[in-house]
Amino acid sequence: MGMSARGRRREIVELAHTTGLASVEELSQRFEVTASTIRRDLARLTSEGKIARTYGGAMALSGRVGESTFRQRNQEAAEAKRAMARLAVGMVDDGDTVLLDAGSSVAALAVELRDRVTVSVATSSLVVVEELADADDIHVECLGGTLRHQSQGFVGPLAEAALERMTADKVFLGADGVAPGAICEADQRQTRLKEMMCARAHRIVVLADATKLGHAPFHAWALLPEGWTLVTDDSATEEQLRPFRDAGVDVHVAGVEAAVAPE
CATH class of the missing domain: 3.40.50.1360 (Rossmann fold)
Structure with a gap:
């Protein structure tokens, strides 16, 4: 049995923080799931505030509280x-x-x-x-x-x-x-x-x-x-x-x- 969706999303967050960048294609190949599945994962993680979406992938949020002057x-x-x-x-x-x-x-x-x-x-x-x-x-x-x-x-x-x-x-x-x-x-x-x-x-x-x-x-x-x-x-x-x-x-x-x- 493959990795659960929850486990996959947890690893996606870890990868984004470790490597800084993660593309849909790379994540799809890594977890052996479709690109549409990865996109749904990224959409959910973004809505939860755990990552930031980029065009074609995801990256880690830096944790800034607000915009500096x-x-x-x-x-x-x-x-x-x-x-x-x-x-x-x-x-x-x-x-x-x-x-x-x-x-x-x-x-x-x-x-x-x-x-x-x-x-x-x-x-x-x-x-x-x-x-x-x-x-x-x-x-x-x-x-x-x-x-x-x-x-x-x-x-x-x-x-x-x-x-x-x-x-x-x-x-x-x-x-x-x-x-x-x-x-x-x-x-x-x-x-x-x-x-x-x-x-x-x-x-x-x-x-x-x-x-x-x-x-x-x-x-x-x-x-x-x-x-x-x-x-x-x-x-x-x-x-x-x-x-x-x-x-x-x-x-x-x-x-x-x-x-x-x-x-």
Whole structure:
């Protein structure tokens, strides 16, 4: 007799916490049941608050109680964010139009962009606007909309309407959690805006330090199309990075020591 449904679901939770990520296909093969059975298991475990669903699988909930403020996030992994920003700015070419998402990692990139005088920036981030307000040679467009105080970013119909009139060479996104095919946020208005940004840009770059990889602190998700780029920091382990590389994600790892070395 095979494993009971209760035992299978218990092991699924353990796997999600151990490996960080688990796909429907892998779970189906492991437990020798159909993919539809696994999907029902995942739906039940999600409703019970034991895991978070991703597109195509499941991941462990990180246990965060609530969304932290931008100021709090800006103080977390500061050296890693600086390193990622210095790496990511090298992906911006002269004459580019770039979309900048809200978030502390993307705000760090805005600091690095101040010297790129031939770049145009469109952003949903109040912090980015403030950072570039006195960079006279950078053309800045603000999407506008409803301000989310927690993220210091604009969301909603007005921001979405502004995006519909734009295209960009690159978009740089932040995230509360990252899976190989999607990014996690606290608010569905944020995830909708991120998906629209992806649709308006030729290249998609996600800035996420190692603590974000394989974690799902919330239940709102934005799908990422194939061929996107991940920029993370060098505290990420190979076990964390392998699912992304296996999914065809272009992975770039920033060295933190190089970013904080004295000039």
